[in-house]
Amino acid sequence: MRAFLSLLRITFRNYYGISVMKQKYIKEKRELWQPILAVVGVGFGGFTILSLYYLISRGLYTGGKMLGEPALGLEYALLVSAFFIFFFGVSSVITTLYFTEDAPFLVSLPLKPFQVLAAKFSLVMANQYLVLAFLLIPHLIIFGRGEGLGFLYILTAAFIFLLFPAIPLAPAAAIAITIMSRAGSKRLKDLFTILTYVFMIAFGIGIQFLVQYLPKGKEIASLQEILKNHGALLTQVGRGFPPAIWATKALAYAGTGEGLLSLGLFLVLTVVLLGLMLLLGERFFYQGLLKGEEVSRRRRVKHKVGIAWGARSPFKALVLREHRLFVRTPVYLMNVLPVAVIIPVIAVLPLITPGKQIPVDRIAPFLAAHPYVKLVIAAITTFIAGTLPLAASALSREGRLFFISRLIPVSPKDQIRAKFWYILGVNFLCTLPFFVLAVIIARLGPVDILALAVLSLAATAAVTELGIVIDLLRPFFDWDNPQRAVKNNLNVLFAMLVTLVFLGVFTAVAIGLSLTVPWRLGYLALLLLVGGVAVGLYYGQLALAEKMYRMC
Amino acid sequence: MIELSNLSKSYARGKVKAVDNISLTVRPGEIFGFLGPNGAGKTTTIKMIVGLLRPDTGEVRVAGIDMLKDPIAAKRRIGYVPDQPQVYDRLTGNEYLNFLADVYQVPDDVRRERIEHYLEIFELKGAVGDLVQSYSHGMKQKLVLTGALLHNPPVWIMDEPMVGLDPRSAFLLKDLMAEHCRQGHTVFFSTHILEVAERLCDRIAIINRGRIIACGTLEEIKEHREKETLENIFLELTENEGIPVSLEDHLS
Numbered sequence A: 001m002r003a004f005l006s007l008l009r010i011t012f013r014n015y016y017g018i019s020v021m022k023q024k025y026i027k028e029k030r031e032l033w034q035p036i037l038a039v040v041g042v043g044f045g046g047f048t049i050l051s052l053y054y055l056i057s058r059g060l061y062t063g064g065k066m067l068g069e070p071a072l073g074l075e076y077a078l079l080v081s082a083f084f085i086f087f088f089g090v091s092s093v094i095t096t097l098y099f100t101e102d103a104p105f106l107v108s109l110p111l112k113p114f115q116v117l118a119a120k121f122s123l124v125m126a127n128q129y130l131v132l133a134f135l136l137i138p139h140l141i142i143f144g145r146g147e148g149l150g151f152l153y154i155l156t157a158a159f160i161f162l163l164f165p166a167i168p169l170a171p172a173a174a175i176a177i178t179i180m181s182r183a184g185s186k187r188l189k190d191l192f193t194i195l196t197y198v199f200m201i202a203f204g205i206g207i208q209f210l211v212q213y214l215p216k217g218k219e220i221a222s223l224q225e226i227l228k229n230h231g232a233l234l235t236q237v238g239r240g241f242p243p244a245i246w247a248t249k250a251l252a253y254a255g256t257g258e259g260l261l262s263l264g265l266f267l268v269l270t271v272v273l274l275g276l277m278l279l280l281g282e283r284f285f286y287q288g289l290l291k292g293e294e295v296s297r298r299r300r301v302k303h304k305v306g307i308a309w310g311a312r313s314p315f316k317a318l319v320l321r322e323h324r325l326f327v328r329t330p331v332y333l334m335n336v337l338p339v340a341v342i343i344p345v346i347a348v349l350p351l352i353t354p355g356k357q358i359p360v361d362r363i364a365p366f367l368a369a370h371p372y373v374k375l376v377i378a379a380i381t382t383f384i385a386g387t388l389p390l391a392a393s394a395l396s397r398e399g400r401l402f403f404i405s406r407l408i409p410v411s412p413k414d415q416i417r418a419k420f421w422y423i424l425g426v427n428f429l430c431t432l433p434f435f436v437l438a439v440i441i442a443r444l445g446p447v448d449i450l451a452l453a454v455l456s457l458a459a460t461a462a463v464t465e466l467g468i469v470i471d472l473l474r475p476f477f478d479w480d481n482p483q484r485a486v487k488n489n490l491n492v493l494f495a496m497l498v499t500l501v502f503l504g505v506f507t508a509v510a511i512g513l514s515l516t517v518p519w520r521l522g523y524l525a526l527l528l529l530v531g532g533v534a535v536g537l538y539y540g541q542l543a544l545a546e547k548m549y550r551m552c
Numbered sequence B: 001m002i003e004l005s006n007l008s009k010s011y012a013r014g015k016v017k018a019v020d021n022i023s024l025t026v027r028p029g030e031i032f033g034f035l036g037p038n039g040a041g042k043t044t045t046i047k048m049i050v051g052l053l054r055p056d057t058g059e060v061r062v063a064g065i066d067m068l069k070d071p072i073a074a075k076r077r078i079g080y081v082p083d084q085p086q087v088y089d090r091l092t093g094n095e096y097l098n099f100l101a102d103v104y105q106v107p108d109d110v111r112r113e114r115i116e117h118y119l120e121i122f123e124l125k126g127a128v129g130d131l132v133q134s135y136s137h138g139m140k141q142k143l144v145l146t147g148a149l150l151h152n153p154p155v156w157i158m159d160e161p162m163v164g165l166d167p168r169s170a171f172l173l174k175d176l177m178a179e180h181c182r183q184g185h186t187v188f189f190s191t192h193i194l195e196v197a198e199r200l201c202d203r204i205a206i207i208n209r210g211r212i213i214a215c216g217t218l219e220e221i222k223e224h225r226e227k228e229t230l231e232n233i234f235l236e237l238t239e240n241e242g243i244p245v246s247l248e249d250h251l252s
């Protein structure tokens, strides 16, 4: 037990850099303003969003209460949380379990595989609490206060809060362990990683879709009946995900027999899932882990040698380096490709879900009457590009090897130029699935398609540049696991916020134009503006690069 | 203390035979040197001994315990120093050592004494409270060595342990190894420094392309060979087809 606790402590300390922070901020009292500023900034932003969210939550609670089911909002929050944790946690499960440098060290220690797995899984769980707190705590507070619930409620809430991430993540880990134990080598491991990820995402989306597809017509007819039944609506909503019902009932009826029973069910499920995962882990975890140690060597093909050694311009060589590091690091692919797939799927789901269908055939005439609305497509592609992590980790991804870039006799300008064009290419490609889909659904003509594509490209370039500028200003090199370079990188978050600001300005200008000038003219003005910003930022980032590469 | 029988391991689905059917026994009280050119299979063998790699075929026994059957018990008896000092960068030296002491279940009073002892020897006392990030390569190596010896394991398995150590520390390490064996324990280490092997080891094995091509005491290896030094023997035994010949061609 002591060994395990020690392992747990070391895992967390190393991951969160607690010792580093202690050293830096407490012992040396260096740059104390940085964490303070971060806390204040994040706190302020968080507070603004949180108060908005609080209002919405209150609305949900009041709405539920009017239906006679005050716990409805809570249940929605639990469902949404499970969904969020699953989608954002899956990649972190895979990388935390299988892509950390301490694997050989840990395996050489006299620890049971399930202990190592449990420590790593705890880390994954802990990483979910921030999001979970954000999504769930307002609802918990509103419900608790609204219903005047006491100590038992708080206790139950704490329990459920702490265990909740395990329910979506333990099966994800179990799937990962099973699949990865079959991966024969490093190469296969990379492939399997992506496969596992795609599989799980598809699985998640599939469930969502199925839930929406379940016969709805009858229920609406019998809504009256449902409302008469105590708690029936809760059951109805949570049908796709029973643990959410149990958790909700455990909270709503805390202290009563029904509450205890639901809590019991919830706990049993959690324990069973965790136990199953650990059992699988004890048996298979090290297999997949150690397989990653083996790097398959390609058989040397003679005629290829000539090409491989052919001279290239430094610019081409740098672009190629970007490309190779990107496609050979599954973590990076995992953080990029799904965005390109998920957003179009989410966008299309409401269109094809039976029930409240949006009338697809009325979109085209509507757009003809209100041409400015077409800009929504460009705005969404820009948003997609802005959420991709490549630009905001352009330098950070080099990590401790960044010194190589400072050593090589290629000007920082050229290096950033190479990064920029490569990342722009990837980002633009990732926006294409949505773009194509939107164009098809909206039945746009060739002129409109071209116009929107050009505008999208310019806007994508602008947000890409913003990301690179952010990363140039505060690169993050001190990571030991590529996941952290993209996921734990605040720059990625900043880039998203800046993208939102950019889109806000974009929208404001577009609305202003739509009220004053005809579409063609308005489009040109907007394109000029966005293009101008993109070109300005392009040279801005190059100038900044010269400074940055010299400084640190 | 260490018994390897018919150990094989190939990488890349059998295309690269890294270790090819080797059998070895290292006895108690013995310092055993493991020599061989780059890529010969030393690290692969060592990783199989400490349970980091699963052999394709064959058996590993450490202190009489089958590594595949009871890995935890076997690992407890091993002090392993990997070929590269990989330490959690974001921890302090103290935190790292305490972690290892916990995992190997070293009692509190014993651990303090031993940690002090080795830190003293390796002159790490001043740095042990600092983050590992701030260590030099040699300091990391010494920290790893300290960590590996903390639980007083009977079997030391070290992959090129002298790399990066200053002459004084290397000397001290050799001293520690000799002392360890005098107590009836075992040291198994790989090295590229032939003088060390020559002077320190009771027995030596030379591995080339996954096979053991010579094994025994220095005298046994030198016997029936006209070459005098270990260096000459090593060069002769590990001569890969044609390379020195073509080199000679180039030179002439």
Ligand SMILES: Nc1ncnc2c1ncn2[C@@H]1O[C@H](COP(=O)(O)OP(=O)(O)OP(=O)(O)O)[C@@H](O)[C@H]1O
Pocket (backbone or CB within 6 Å): A293, A294, A295, A296, A297, B011, B012, B016, B017, B018, B036, B037, B038, B039, B040, B041, B042, B043, B044, B045, B083
């Ligand atoms: N992770 C790996 N994946 C694939 N092949 C590997 C891997 N590690 C080693 N090999 C191959 O196995 C063989 C033996 O390598 P090993 O590392 O055991 O050599 P070594 O004797 O330790 O060499 P050195 O003296 O350079 O440390 C080599 O042919 C090497 O290419």
Ligand SMILES: [Mg+2]
Pocket (backbone or CB within 6 Å): B042, B043, B044, B083, B159
């Ligand atoms: Mg080696």
